[in-house]
Amino acid sequence: MTGNDDGPLAAVRVGVVTFPGSLDDRDAMRAIRLAGGSAVELWHGDHDLQEVDAVIIPGGFSYGDYLRAGAISRFAPLMEQITQAATGGADALPVLGICNGFQILTEAHLLPGSMIKNEHLHFLCRDQRLRVENADTHWTGEYWAGEEVVIPLKNQDGQFVADNRTLDELEGEGRVVFRYVGGNPNGSRRNIAGISNTAGNVVGLMPHPEHAVEAGFGPDSSARGEVGLRGGTDGLGIFTSVLRKLVG
Amino acid sequence: MTAEAMSRKFNIDTVANAEATPGQDLPWAALGLTESEYRRIGEILGRRPTGAELAMYSVMWSEHCSYKSSKVHLRQFGDKVTDAMKEHLLVGIGENAGVVDIGDGWAVTFKVESHNHPSFVEPYQGAATGVGGIVRDIISMGARPVAVMDPLRFGAIDHPDTARLVHGIVAGIGGYGNSLGLPNIGGEVVFDAVYQGNPLVNALAVGVLRHEDIRLANASGTGNRVVLFGARTGGDGIGGASVLASESFDSSKPSKRPAVQVGDPFAEKVLIECCLELFKASVVEGIQDLGAAGISCATSELASNGDGGMHVELTNVLLRDPSLTPGEILMSESQERMMAVVTPENVTAFEAIMDRWAVEYSWLGEVTDTGRLIIEWDGETIVDVDPRTVAHDGPVYERPYHRPSWLDRVQADAFDAEQPTDLRAAVLELMASPNMCSKDWVTDQFDRYVQGNTALAMPDDAGVVRVDEETGLGVAISTDANGRYSYLDPYEGARLALAEAYRNVATSGAEPLAVSDCLNFGSPEDPEVMWQFAETVRGLADACQELGVPVTGGNVSLYNQTGGVAVHPTPVVGVLGVFDDVARRTPSGWREDGQAIYLLGT
């Protein structure tokens, strides 16, 4: 199940940050490998980004999601490095925040808005259909705008909120990257599932693309047609997108 | 030592004090001991116990920890095992959980346990800490936990109290398991009025390890250090035992003791990662989780499984509540704690790993060659016992049992309703019944994806997880029980529960290898309940022999009754099977048009 070791993609080093309470860190690393890249373990308490070419902040319940999801993690020493490297235009470090990672990115003010409890107040795990609204970010180049994907969603605090001005700005600048389709699972404003910063290098989304990368262990469906048992791999494109972008 | 602890020091019941005051009254009855048990403690010690010793014996000799009513029956699980059945067993009954060889140097450990009563009192926290407890059992074997399951029983769906229990318990299981990053790969939800005041919350956890990583709960090697790590010790779970506060003969009032325990899944997740790092670095010699009976259990079991003794200084325990008395500290059931034995050379390495994960720890003492478990409180001896007498040589009861007088009547009560005329309506009604309908409303609250190895989960009859990403080696597990069958015939009910779990694993494509069980019953002091229990064990042990799978561990939960009415005998049976490649797994449903349908069997 290792990816393509020899291609140029294998030279791309993507770091995955582990915080106390991170859960989907090893899954994000597996997704990078399956996409053909090299995964690098990063530790929240370090000060060194180990010269990675991109960073993923994975899902989980860092610090138990206590206080607010992502609230405590954003003060990690490594977050300072990431914040610095990720700001500064199109050449800046590509950063992807998945679920708890997205929450951390909003708490760190790398992305606008915030997440509050799901409207129905329950943890919800389900295979979720999304529309890729912007295929020009560092993390979505392998999709086409308007393409739909099915990716697992699993969270308790997944309701994206922001004030209307921010929402209008996100829409106007094409920074709504993913939108829920086929029903809003948690009450997120304007069905927003994922957004980016202005430069498109920082993307956050609530659903988990790293759980739709390997046939046999993904969702039972795909937006691209019939698949076998747990055969959905619609999330893989997120990881190949950044690798391709980085090899030029 | 805090000033408070200091002021109490001079009031502590030491061994010397116990010798000097043989006539001193102790609250043994309030701690749940019988008079003969109390007398036996005195005979073992050759004097009256100290308050702290009394605390240890009372919790370790409780039904829950000592299996005193069930032991004589459970022996059949060992007696009826053949060598062939043991072929894949690396660790059998008696340890925290059994370990099964699944090939290629991989092993799996799994176990199912109950947290019934706490879940009735406080559904969310009770269920959450139930998951936490079973997961710590798995960690303490040296394994990485990889999945959980949750067989549940609730009262009538339309009873006013049922919603509180269902929503709290389901949310608690999800809240804890999801936060640990453990996929939930199956379980059961059954509604039946008989469980109204006594819901059953059983939780199963499964873990994966390499053969060489197996860790056991024993303290050996004189001079090795004993360390307690994880959460601080509070007054949790000693509610009824706060009578021991009087042990300090102290005028200053003790603060209140919590009525329930609150789980901290984040602390446990960190504990998991921290323990796995300890195992990888080979810096622990023996390890034990702290569950029921807390430090009493951990110290006495580690020492009694080891080859020497142990010396512990109790004032070193980090406390959440400084007003705890020594006896209470020994009994405390605070969650998210572990105890380990570390060689002096590894102390620095151990501390570095604790610091990396920001886990608190305190060195309590060391392994000795005295054969005694000696616990001191600021240098004063408050416990001096042979650890075996606490952990292993507790009382064993052959409780009387007889076949219930009402059984013939119940068995004769045949179902004789009319054949339904409208089959379609009948089928729809059946499918809509709470016990038959889709369980999505429960399973959607559980993460089934995390760890990326879930090959089958809801709605399939067995959960399947991959163990080795290179080869696809993996395991299947199913848990099943039918309390109504067991009520009608406990012997057959147990056999059927095993048969169902075994079938569910086999039809998923795995080869069944091992069994874990959680036996939920009423009071053992009721001879009719005791008969149900005896018959169940006999049935399960016989069926295991017939199918060639050994019981590797489990749990007995007694006193599940309200107002003298026991729950149905509910032996929850978990079967574990192995796949050489989980790609071969077969789901329960039909997926494609045009497939042929066969009915096999009788």
Added chain:
Amino acid sequence: MPRIVVDVMPKPEILDPQGKAIAGALPRIGLTGFAAVRQGKRFELTVDGEITEQILEQARHAATTLLSNPVIEDVTRVEVIEEDAP
């Protein structure tokens, strides 16, 4: 509109994982002056009309039955908020 505030805190003897995590985080951002933190809940109940003794009684009832879990939490305050208070 007038409001009634209800404060609910975890019982002192009960573990408060959230407070513990916050207490651990404060020194990491350079705030070392605190020995412990506990996190509770604050509810604001808006009343449509005047706050009568009967409404206050309703609020007290809500506090102990719905807003708090008496097994693990204490209601530490049920009080009318002064109009110009925050």
Added chain:
Amino acid sequence: MPRIVVDVMPKPEILDPQGKAIAGALPRIGLTGFAAVRQGKRFELTVDGEITEQILEQARHAATTLLSNPVIEDVTRVEVIEEDAP
């Protein structure tokens, strides 16, 4: 030991799902006197020693950086608790 209390409430314009659920549940248990409910957080910071202006400043800093998220929440109070208050 002396304590500082920090109250944090969801911003009025942000939907508060928990408050909404409570507001919906109140009438079901017969409490019909309330027009709306909002659920916020109450933190109690224990200070080991005397509460100086500097410690209060630390608490204010904690309130706005860690204890609240300004996108969705307002800090409505940072105050020393009177000793005999709850």
